[in-house]
Structure formats: structure tokens, C-alpha cells
Amino acid sequence: MKGTRLQKPDTGLGRAVPYLPLLWFPAVIFCQELVVRCWAFGAALDRGIGFTLLFSLALGLVCDFFCCLWGERGNRRCSVVLSALLTFWLLVQTVYFTIFKTFLTVYSLGGAGQALQFWRDILAGVGEAWLPLALLLAPPAVLCLFGRPFTPKARAGRRTLIWLAACAAAVQLTGALAVNASTAGVLSDGYLYSETFVPDLSVARFGVLTTLRLDLRQLFFGSEPESGPTPTVVPTAVPGPSAPPAEPTAAPEPTFAVYGENTMDIDFAALAGAETDETLKKLHAYFAQVQPTDQNAYTGRFAGKNLILMTAEGFSRFAVDEALTPTLYRLANTGFVFENFYNPLWWVSTLDGEYVANTSLIPKPGVWSMYKSGSNSMYFCLGNQFRRLGYETNAYHNHTWDYYSRDISHPNMGYVYKGLGHGLDVRATWPESDLEMMELTVPEYVGEAPFHTYYMTVSGHMNYTFAGNAMAYKHRNAVASLPMSEGPRAYLACQMELDLALESLLRQLEAAGELENTVICLSADHYPYGMEKFQLDELAGEDLDMRFDVYRSTWILWSGDMEEPVTVEKPCSSLDILPTLSNLFGLEYDSRLLMGRDVFSQSPALVVLSDRSFITDLGRYDSKADVFTPAEGAAVPEGYASEVLRRVNDMFFYSKLILENDYYAKIGLAVEH
Structure with missing residues (x-):
């Protein structure tokens, strides 16, 4: 044996x-x-x-x-x-x-x-x-x-x-x-x-x-430094925004000849020379070498106007339908029309999506970056920027007010913040109604010009079924005849509640005489990942590329005084929202300290995904396959992908250091609440 x-x-x-x-x-x-x-x-x-x-x-x-x-x-x-x-x-x-x-x-x-x-x-x-x-x-x-x-x-x-x-x-x-x-x-x-x-x-x-x-x-x-303080701008020219064929634009075509730069009076080289802390010295030295973005013909285009900024739960280009969501369709097609806008999926889904759009910084993996920022100086967040100008600044979320610790992060961004259970008495369904939130909140600030309001919606949240989603059930009859499975139909049904919320918003603004004086900016937190691929394919009407195209979305940037749409073909992402709005409203900000770029500047296009894949005007890099694929007809310089990745790595690394070291406060950009 x-x-x-x-x-x-x-x-x-x-x-x-x-x-x-x-x-x-x-x-x-x-x-x-x-x-x-x-x-x-x-x-x-x-x-x-x-x-x-x-x-x-x-x-x-x-x-x-x-x-x-x-x-x-x-x-x-x-x-x-x-x-x-x-x-x-x-x-x-x-x-x-x-x-x-x-x-x-x-x-x-x-x-x-x-x-x-x-x-x-x-x-x-x-x-x-x-x-x-x-x-x-x-x-x-x-x-x-x-x-x-x-x-x-x-x-x-x-x-x-x-x-x-x-x-x-x-x-x-x-x-x-x-x-x-x-x-x-x-x-x-x-x-x-x-x-x-x-x-x-x-x-x-x-x-x-x-x-x-x-x-x-x-x-x-922690981790060892990912890269040293090296110049990160890839010298690649990109085309500016272009108007739709045969249609004049309401705004002038951007030129890049005689404008200044979006910077503040910060001498990073001097700060680096006087600093003894090695981490801060590295930060100062890095930002001393970052090339700022230029001002342009769109700088100050919206100066003095009201701003309503929205992060819409699960919103996507698939939710824009002329028949089912006419208000979304109107706003998406009569303002700035971004043909190549991407909403990357980050690690903490909705919260990281909010963080990117509101801070133009990349989240730190493994933590709740928005919550961690709650004790930092968030000098460039729009709530703080507009508050310094005397605007009334409010933020609303129609789900539990302290979920993801928004009760800490959102006041720190410069807002008087209300949510379900703390100042916002929407009915506690699942998910809650965006329309109800809009009807309750707009009277609190409209007519008190100037105002800046931020919304985090919830009606578009998964699961996308008629039995488990109150908003989808509410609009189930409107999508009953669509030739799709239940998931896509339920998704479109719950996005109809967001559409009704926007319809109510426009109606109330018009009644108050503020419609032409108000800018609406809306983007998603992430794509609707609560569906399987075949369901997303049904919504897209094609075999969807799950590496890149699934993140291509709609960025609504609309002003009541725009008479004609302006088409923007330059690739961009939610990381670019804050600097673009800061430039459009003529706010004082330092573009060197943000990881995104004003879309209307001459800065090269760069869309970054959470896994360090990226998209530029010259092609796409897939980090999972470790392959760069040039765009059709593009002449790609030798070593281009490695050079762009070096900048991408810097963006991740220095975003993390800004968060960990409360860097804006360390350079004197303190916020008083």
C-alpha cells in the first residue's frame, strides 16, 4: 500500500x-x-x-x-x-x-x-x-x-x-x-x-x-515615482473645430494667432528652487515644463451667463432620440456638437466619473478620489470659481445625499448641497425621478441671477428592467413597440425621465426670462454598463467595439442664445469639460494644473482611458493588446505612441500627487468657504 x-x-x-x-x-x-x-x-x-x-x-x-x-x-x-x-x-x-x-x-x-x-x-x-x-x-x-x-x-x-x-x-x-x-x-x-x-x-x-x-x-x-518631471506635450498639430457643411456657425471660427495663454501668476521654477520637500519639488518642476493652452476666439464666449452643469447617470449617445427624447435631441444638435467625445469608465464608476468632469484630474485607483478631495483646496472646481465671482452656487442629487460621501466632497467644491434626506424631498423610489428633482429645485435659484447649479441625476441608473426600475416602468408604454429586448427598451424608458427633467428646466428658465442667458452642460458618468453586449449592440444598431467605441458618447454644451450649431470634430473626453468651460466663461485658471485641455485650444487631442489606452488625432493605442493603430491616412512619427504614453503616465502620476498632497493649497490657491 x-x-x-x-x-x-x-x-x-x-x-x-x-x-x-x-x-x-x-x-x-x-x-x-x-x-x-x-x-x-x-x-x-x-x-x-x-x-x-x-x-x-x-x-x-x-x-x-x-x-x-x-x-x-x-x-x-x-x-x-x-x-x-x-x-x-x-x-x-x-x-x-x-x-x-x-x-x-x-x-x-x-x-x-x-x-x-x-x-x-x-x-x-x-x-x-x-x-x-x-x-x-x-x-x-x-x-x-x-x-x-x-x-x-x-x-x-x-x-x-x-x-x-x-x-x-x-x-x-x-x-x-x-x-x-x-x-x-x-x-x-x-x-x-x-x-x-x-x-x-x-x-x-x-x-x-x-x-x-x-x-x-x-x-x-504607495508606489514609486512613475516618471520624472519631463516635458509631456506631443508636438502634433490638430485641426480646430469646424462648422457643419453648408451651414454658417453662430460663433466665429477659432484662430490661433494673437491670443494669450490660460495661466495664472505662478512661478513654478522659482517654487521648485526654494522647495525642500522632494515631492513638492517634483510637482513644481513638472508644472514648470507643462505647456499651457492658448486662449482663442471662444475665450469668454459665455462670460456673465448662468451655468447649469449636469452629470447624468448612465446617459449615452444611445439615449438621444428625436421621437423618444426630443429635448435631449434638441440640446445635443443645436449647440456645440462634439462628434468624437468619450466618457471613459473609471474604477469607482459614477463617483470617479463625477471627479473627472468636475476637477479635470484623473482619479487615483484604489481610493474614492472625490471623497479624498473633500479636505483639499479644489480651487478650480466651477462651484468655487463662480462663487468667487458672486454667483449663487447650488448642487443637487436625487438619491441619498451622503452616498459616496458627497455631503463632504460637494460643499468643498463650492456648492450649497442638497440630496434625498437632506433638503431635497423627492419621493424615495428606485431610482428616484429627475423630473421631480427639477420641479422642486429650479424655483430655488432661477431669477437669482447670476447662478451656477450642479446636478447629479439618478433616473438612468440600472438595472434596466421594467420590474426593478421605477422610471423604466413609468415610461414602459412609450417603448413597448420598439424592436428590442427588454434591457434596451427599459434603458430608453428611464432616460425619458431625464428628458422630461430637461424639458421642465427649459420651460422654467424661459418663464423666468433666463433661457437665453443660461448655458447647459451635460455629460454622463459612464456608459450604460448595466447591459450585455448584445443589448448595447441593439441600442447602437451595429456590432459595437467594446474597447473604444462603447465609450463614445454625447456631450451637450448648449446656450440659449446660440442660433446655429457648431460642430467639433477634435477627439475629446470628460477630462476636458472643466478647462473648456473655464475658457468659455472667461474664468481665471491655470491650464498647466489641469490634466484635460480646452477643446477649442490648439493643444493636441488626447483621450485617456482608465487602463491607459488612448485616442489621438493620429490613432488609437490599446493597452490590453499593447498595439497602436494609426488613423486612416495618418503619418505617425517614429516613437509617437511611446511619447504619448509618457504623457499619459505623467497625467496619472501627477493627478495622484495633487490629490495626495493638497497641491493647490500648497501653491497658495486656498479656498474659503
Whole structure:
């Protein structure tokens, strides 16, 4: 019988340990990683499979070590506990990705209590991902029911433990060395592993559990500098906005000859020379070299007007329909018409989407950047900018007022903030009504010119079903005849509530005589990820590209005094909203301190996604495939993609440093509330 047990003598230092239990954890962890990889990315055998194998093997050997420290019963209990913990994190990530199309960070676990408000979404995610969830649960179930063959029968001896520890360390070291030696490509594996943290790419290249380790590292210890303070502007000329063919524009065509720059009186070089703190010195030196954007024919175009700024939940270009959403259609097609506007999906979905549009900074992965900014000087946020000019500044959200800690962040942006449960008495349906919010709030500020108001809507929130979405149910009859499945029809139905809210807004502004004196700016927090691809394809009427085109959206920028639309073909994104509005309203701001750019400036086009993919006028870089694809007919200089990526990396890095160091206050841009 001993010949069939496949055991190795331990030379008197302890009992022999069968080989089968030592294979259990490495094999199971790797197989579970493959399940998540297939579910999230559609393939298992891709670029990151080798690194995932090495790191899974190392973690499995660590688990083996701890499961050999006790007697038979203790080893089995340890195996079950470790398997349960690892499987739980993989399950959570699978459900989270299914719902939000990104991966959960450790920091966001602190908001788990608030997230439970969306239990319907969680149940829907579980239902959609039932197959990978079942596969992930199979190993711990087998371990609980038939665990004896898969757990060591006795406490291992010293030599076995040393052997396990040495093997784990050797495999981990091999994996780390292999990753850091992988420097090929535009965004190398070594850079991604050692110098930055990009959750989605990290999972794709190293696995879920290694990403957890990297997440904990950056959460508690930060990360090393990603790049030094180098010039980041790529000298590529881009065309300015153009008018629709055969139609004159209401505003003059931009020229770039005799205008000044959007800067403030800040001498970054002098600040760097006098600074002793190395981080602040790095920040000063970097911004001293950033090229500011120019003023242009649109500078001050809206000076003195009122501004209503809106982040619309789940809004997209698919929601703009002449018959179903006529007000959205009117606003989207009679103001500035941005043909190539993108709404990237960031890590904390709605909250990060708000942060980008309101700050023109890239969120820090792994934290709630908007909440973290609540104790910083947010000098350039429009609430603070307009308040300094004497405007009345209000903000409203028709869901729970302290969700995502908006009760901290939004007053800090310069607003008198109200939400459900604190000053805004909308009915507590799910989701709540945008129309009801508009009818209740507009009378609070209209007629008190000048005013600037910010709205975060909620009617367009998933799930997109008629049974679980009050707004979709309200408008179900209007979409009943559409040749689509329930998800797309329910999505359009709940966006009709946003359309009615805007119709009410325009009506009230006109009645108060303020319509021609008011600018409306609306963009989404993210695309409607609460639908499967085939449903998004139904809305788009085509086979949608899920790497780039799914993020292409509609940016409404409309003024009541515009007589003709102005078409803008330059690629742009939500990161560009704040500097563009600051320029249009003639506000004093320093374009060097924002990561986005005024769309009407001569600055090169650059759209950045959360995984560091990017779009310029010359092409697209896909970081997952590590491939740059030139635009049709574009002449791309040698090394162009690497040069643009260097700027992209700087944007991520210095956005993080601004947030972490309250940088605007450190250079004297303090805000008094």
C-alpha cells in the first residue's frame, strides 16, 4: 500500500507528506484564475497566462506551507479556511466585474454598506455570472465534502516546511524577475508590476490574487515615482473645430494667432528652487515644463451667463432620440456638437466619473478620489470659481445625499448641497425621478441671477428592467413597440425621465426670462454598463467595439442664445469639460494644473482611458493588446505612441500627487468657504 501513496520520506524530522495535497492549492488557484480570466476577458491563453501561472504556483505553495503546520484536523480546517477566503475574493471580483465592467479595489470595501442599497444589481450580477461562480465554488465544496485526500494527514517536519518555503520564494522571485525583465511594448509588464497600479490591466496580466497584493501594496505603502518631471506635450498639430457643411456657425471660427495663454501668476521654477520637500519639488518642476493652452476666439464666449452643469447617470449617445427624447435631441444638435467625445469608465464608476468632469484630474485607483478631495483646496472646481465671482452656487442629487460621501466632497467644491434626506424631498423610489428633482429645485435659484447649479441625476441608473426600475416602468408604454429586448427598451424608458427633467428646466428658465442667458452642460458618468453586449449592440444598431467605441458618447454644451450649431470634430473626453468651460466663461485658471485641455485650444487631442489606452488625432493605442493603430491616412512619427504614453503616465502620476498632497493649497490657491 505504501507504494501507492506517493509520499516522500522526511528523514526523521517529521511525518511524510503526500504529494497530492501539495498539488491541490497551486492547481486550484490557477484554475480559478483561468475562470475569472475567461469570464472577464473572453480568453484564457493570452499574454498574461505565464505570469498568472507563476504567481498562482507561488501562492499555492504558501497555502501548502500553512496547511502543513498542524495535525490532520487542523490541516483540513486551515485548507478550508484558506480556500474559502481566496474563493470569496474571486467570487466578489467576478460579480463586481459583471456589474461594473471593472474590478473592485480594497479601499472600496469600506463602502460595502452603501453598496448594499443596490442589492437588486448584485442579485442580477449573480444571476448573470452563475456559471463562473459555480466553477469557482466547486473546489471549496469538494474540499469540504471530500477533503481528506487533498489535505496533509499530519504536521510536516522541518525539512518539508523549509522545502515549501524555499520553493514558494523561488517561484515568486522567478515570476517577479520575469515580469520586470519584460520591458517590450509601449506599456511594459515590468512598468505595470513595479511602478504603477492599473487594476484592470493588472488582473489581465498577473491575475486577480496578485492584483490584490499589488492593491494592498499601493494602499499602504504607495508606489514609486512613475516618471520624472519631463516635458509631456506631443508636438502634433490638430485641426480646430469646424462648422457643419453648408451651414454658417453662430460663433466665429477659432484662430490661433494673437491670443494669450490660460495661466495664472505662478512661478513654478522659482517654487521648485526654494522647495525642500522632494515631492513638492517634483510637482513644481513638472508644472514648470507643462505647456499651457492658448486662449482663442471662444475665450469668454459665455462670460456673465448662468451655468447649469449636469452629470447624468448612465446617459449615452444611445439615449438621444428625436421621437423618444426630443429635448435631449434638441440640446445635443443645436449647440456645440462634439462628434468624437468619450466618457471613459473609471474604477469607482459614477463617483470617479463625477471627479473627472468636475476637477479635470484623473482619479487615483484604489481610493474614492472625490471623497479624498473633500479636505483639499479644489480651487478650480466651477462651484468655487463662480462663487468667487458672486454667483449663487447650488448642487443637487436625487438619491441619498451622503452616498459616496458627497455631503463632504460637494460643499468643498463650492456648492450649497442638497440630496434625498437632506433638503431635497423627492419621493424615495428606485431610482428616484429627475423630473421631480427639477420641479422642486429650479424655483430655488432661477431669477437669482447670476447662478451656477450642479446636478447629479439618478433616473438612468440600472438595472434596466421594467420590474426593478421605477422610471423604466413609468415610461414602459412609450417603448413597448420598439424592436428590442427588454434591457434596451427599459434603458430608453428611464432616460425619458431625464428628458422630461430637461424639458421642465427649459420651460422654467424661459418663464423666468433666463433661457437665453443660461448655458447647459451635460455629460454622463459612464456608459450604460448595466447591459450585455448584445443589448448595447441593439441600442447602437451595429456590432459595437467594446474597447473604444462603447465609450463614445454625447456631450451637450448648449446656450440659449446660440442660433446655429457648431460642430467639433477634435477627439475629446470628460477630462476636458472643466478647462473648456473655464475658457468659455472667461474664468481665471491655470491650464498647466489641469490634466484635460480646452477643446477649442490648439493643444493636441488626447483621450485617456482608465487602463491607459488612448485616442489621438493620429490613432488609437490599446493597452490590453499593447498595439497602436494609426488613423486612416495618418503619418505617425517614429516613437509617437511611446511619447504619448509618457504623457499619459505623467497625467496619472501627477493627478495622484495633487490629490495626495493638497497641491493647490500648497501653491497658495486656498479656498474659503
